[in-house]
Amino acid sequence: MITFEHLTKRYGSFTALDDVTFTARPGVVTGFLGPNGAGKSTAMRVVTGLTPATSGTATILGRPYAQLSNPAAQVGTLLDASAQHAGRTGREILTLGAIAVGVPRSRVDELLTLVGLDEGESRRRLRDYSLGMRQRLGIAHALLGDPEVLILDEPANGLDPQGIAWMRELLGASRVRAGPCCCPRTCCTRCS
């Protein structure tokens, strides 16, 4: 569960978040929608402790991120798929992550398979990855500790259609669809 209570974030005189209150419930995929500049990424940065709030609170599983007892097993984040050392290979990045959070190296192989980065691709450097490959690696990184909560900022950005379908499956989107689809297009994935 993620909870925002009266969260406000100001950059100087500019208000990026203004008194935001909501709860993202467990077992549900909660989409965070809004126009460019609405403050979506800012909210995710605040709840993951990367940016301090001006006022109000943001908690994960009832605690601020910094007070989580075992953060990797509690929350996985993908906020910027390119925010890794560009000279490291995908496998090196995941292996370093696995060491940092204390999970076995076998988890790296499991996740590389899960996200579809095969042996050849996992040995290429991040700077040579496409955006979609970076996203896949970032998702693997977020899943390292098998966390209870996932916070993903535009995770489908750069994924091909097959990748988007895979992402929907991964997030269990089919389990949380509410109501019948009213889309008149036969190509709509909700109708198929």
Ligand SMILES: Nc1ncnc2c1ncn2[C@@H]1O[C@H](COP(=O)(O)OP(=O)(O)OP(=O)(O)O)[C@@H](O)[C@H]1O
């Ligand atoms: N470090 C910063 N300093 C000043 N202003 C910032 C900073 N970070 C974000 N902002 C501003 O806060 C507002 C919200 O930005 P944010 O990146 O959270 O929006 P967003 O909803 O994620 O947008 P997008 O859909 O384009 O990704 C924007 O107007 C942005 O310019």
